[in-house]
Amino acid sequence: MISFLNLSRLHKQVIAATADLILLPVTFCLAIWLRHDGLSSWLLHQYGLLIVAAPFISIPIFIRLGLYRAVIRFIDHKIVYVVVLGVTLSVITLGAIGTFTQTAGYSRAVFGIYWVSAILYVAASRFLARGYLLRVSGIVGVVPVAIYGAGQAGTQLASALRAGNEYLPVAFIDDKKELQKATIAGIKVFDAEDLPNLIARYKVKEILLAMPSLSKLQQKHILDKLEPLKVKIKVTPPIKSLINGELRVQDIREVEIEDLLGRDPVEPNPELISACIVDKSVMVTGAGGSIGSELCRQIIRQRPSRLILLEMSEYGLYAIEQELSELQRNIGFNIELLPFLGSVLETEKCARIMRTFSVETVYHAAAYKHVPLVEHNPIEGIRNNVFGTLSVAKAAMASGVKSFVLISTDKAVRPTNVMGSTKRFAELILQAFSRVQGKSPSKTRFCMVRFGNVLGSSGSVVPLFRKQIMAGGPITLTHPEITRYFMTIPEAAQLVLQAGAMGQGGDVFVLDMGEPVKIIDLAKRMVHLSGLEVLSDLTPDGTIEINHVGLRPGEKLYEELLIGENVEGTEHPLIMRAQEVEIPWAILEDLLAKLEDACAAFEYEDIRALLLRTVAEYSPQCGIEDFIWRAKHRITGADAGDVMLH
Template identity: 75%
Template sequence: MKPFLELSRLQKQLIAATADFLLLPLTFYLSVLLRYDSSTPQLFQMYFWMIITAPLISIPIFLRLGLYRAVIRFIDQKIVYVVVLGVTLSVICMAAFATFTHTATLSRGVFGIYWVSAILYVVSSRFLARGYLLRVNDRGGAVRVAIYGAGHSGMQLASALRAGSEYLPVALLDDKKELHGATIAGVRVWSPDQLPRLIADKQIKEVLLAMPSLRKAEQKVILERLEPLKVKIKVTPPIASLINGELRVQDIRDIEIEDLLGRDSVEPNPQLIASCIAGKTVLVTGAGGSIGSELCRQIIRQSPKRLLVLDMSEFALYSIEQELREINDTHDLAIEVLPFLGTVLQADKCERILRTFAVDTIYHAAAYKHVPLVEHNPIQGVRNNVFGTLLLAQAAIAAKVSSFVLISTDKAVRPTNVMGATKRLSELILQAFSETSHQTRFCMVRFGNVLGSSGSVVPLFRKQIMAGGPITLTHPEITRYFMTIPEAAQLVLQAGAMGDGGDVFVLDMGEPVKIIDLATRMVHLSGLEVRGDSDAKDAIEIQHVGLRPGEKLYEELLIGNNVEGTQHPLIMRATEAEMPWSDLQKMLQALDQACIEFDYEQVRTLLQQIVPEYAPQCGIEDFLWQEKSRPASTTALERDKQSNTDRRSTRHELKQVI
């Protein structure tokens, strides 16, 4: 059979047509025998010309309808329609031929029996050939899989997989009892309860979840049921992303963290999203980052007048600009996109941008967010996160910007690290400005970890699992909140439209997730086991490497309990402690002086004074400070300190705005 598979398409079509040329006359003669229930020479002579005519009329019709163009291994139930139409037309032509040529007195019953027999022959011959070819084609390294979901998507997926050589569907699973025992697309349907036995009996390596219309919460329940089986799980995409309603093999993907969270997104409020964007000039800082870039993608679809993007990374800025221009072209939006290379610490440039283009709304996403890196570089973290926010807010007030939305973090709540303390201090600055500025409306949106962002544990765990382990986990009790980047950005845009000034909005992040549970589930759903639970050679080890500098076990979203709902079910408004600008201004001046002098101890002390909840859980981790503590490095540090005097020229500009 292998030589047959290697024949050209034309050769295979000729073989199919030859088979029909030989078997259609036989089918017609059998119809005659069934009608008369006898076989005589006279009967054969009476129908001889019709027996000869059957293939001569039918094959051209089949050819015109494209029956011979169909690839046998890829055919599905749609071919039945083509066959019925082709046989019907051929029978009508044969009857007309017999009537006009008066070849014999023919029985209408013969044509009726032939019509049914020819359909059965052509359909069954194609599906029998398909089944045999698939069995021949299956002899190889195809992965044996079970498909969870015996509905339309499951049937499409099974047909697509059987036509290829990568996967071999050996079982369909469905919760509907009425489907159990049925055969769909050549595969039997079983109860999910029988899957453990099927895995052993049929050597199933993967389970494909083909229920794209399922809600996330319902999908999570199924994944929890499959997890103990330690078989690799893959899923098909949502209905909305299927092309022309047809499932394709390449649409199958690995389990993502959002599948494990079981969190269903809430439909956005279009009025809220468009409120600060439609027809307005919008600036996004940190536009090349994870959150900033997603904000840009969603903002441009809301038809702003202009979209200004600011980032200090040339490559990140170039990437998001190109992507936004592509969105412009694809959706025929014609939105003006203006990229600006720079940082929020460049006060003059930022104010010039805001004034020149009459910016209406600012989404301030620019910040250093990686906890250990900021812990090792605290002064730069303070400069960028605190004074960058201060300078941009001052520029916004001067340029009479209408709305200023700060992207904050759950790490600002009772912070144990410099990054969290700087973000809480940024919140305090905007809260203080809200009391003195009535033209620019300031608000903050606080949320936890986003999936797929830079530094996320999920891609790291997946990479470690693919490499055979070990998975490195900082602590067995560490817990985090998670949300997808698109959902977080969507909620930020809606929350930013709600504030009256000085509001701290908190996003509902769902239930917190223990990272060790997340890692374990990712291992199990990859078809592997965790070392300790199993002695298998390919078991994945989970190593605890200890908390990183500034990292804490549990994240929180609220400092106190003063929280109220808003018009959106996933957005809450928190009432947090504030500090008057007159007091905050003096402390910021002292903090600026400490940063200029690289006085790490004073920087930490001032952060603790301004943010009373800040409770460092480690020593000063700055590499320069640690080097200073070593006697042998004193001279080197003095040289470093001397070089810092060259930077004092920047102090004058900063003091002017404080």
């Protein structure tokens, strides 16, 4: 039988047609026998022409209707319509032949009985063959799966799975009592409480969650219930993400952290999200980065008159420009795209771009963000994050830009690292510029938007954990108590665009990130939902080990979004406005001049002291980690704490 499965499609079609060639005449003889209560040689002689003609008329009709093109293992109820139509046409043709050729009277009842018998034979033979072949094929490397959700999406998914050779749906799971114990598309529906028995009985390897209309919170409740089963879980995307409304095998994906967070993104306010973009000339710095590129995708859907991309990475700029051009073609827009290679430190270049193309809105996403890398390269972090922001902000004011939005971070709140302190420094610069401009009608409106970790960004912990799990472990975790806020990139970008429209000048906006997530719990859940177990004293049979490697330079256990308690709501439920301490421009300008001199002279101790003086909440977690400085002073790990300046 396994060798039969390996036959070509043509050979299988020939076998099916040959079976019909033999069994359709037998079926016609059965109809004669049922009508006349027997089968004599006289009756065979009388109906002989029709008995012989039956397969030669039916088979061409079946071929024309595509009956033999259907893959037997994956047929469904729709084939019954084809069978009924094909048999009906063949019986009508046989009746016509009988009318023109009969030498003796034919019984009309024979044709009626043959019509019913042929339909039963053709349909039943296909479904019986399907059941047997599915059982046999289940032995040959096909993964037995249970589908959670017996509705339309689940049924579509079962049909799609049967059309391939990777998965074999063996059971439906549904929480609706009225569906339980029913059989849909040949698959029985069970209660979720039956899953442990089903997994053992059918050797279920994966559970596919086929309920795309569920909210994230509802989906999270189901995942919480499935996690203890230690079976690999996959999910389907939301129904609005399915292009044609039908579920396909390629729509199934791994469980992502957003599925575990259980938060549904708030629909954007159309007026807010378009206020600074529609029919305007918009510029995005750091356009090739994780946040910058998503901002560009969402901006272009709001139909700006022009979108200017500024990026240091040649490949990053090329990739986003190509993607946006393709996106434009797909949605039928014709927006002027201008990709510029360059750095935000080039003040004159930035100003010339803004003036030449009448830029009205700037989204400043260019920054170095990886905490340990900036800790080891503090001068470059300061140049890009602090002086880069200073440069592009000056260019914006000189060019009459109306709105300037800085992408900030939760690491700017009571920072323990250079990266966080540079982002808070950048916030202070924009706050000071807002006050310097006063209430001039031509002033640039500066605002800042803080949020935590975005899922899927470069360096994100989730893809790292998944890669480590696929490799068999171990998962590397810096500390068992470390927690982080998480948000999806599209949601963060949407909120940035909306917050930018609400800025009055010097505003620090904070996004509601939900509840913080304990990273070790996240790692364990990812292991369990991959069908594996964590190796520990309590579970010695586990296969994935979690190793704690210690906090990295500058890293802190808990992130915060607010420095003080002075915060107020806005017209958007997920955006708050924080009132933070400011430094007057006269003082800040002097500190910037000293910081620039210290960076030029590679005076790391002075740099640390100036950061501490400017960002009052900065509390370094480690000593100076710059590679050059450490090599020069031959600082050992034990000595590093002695050079922390407070």
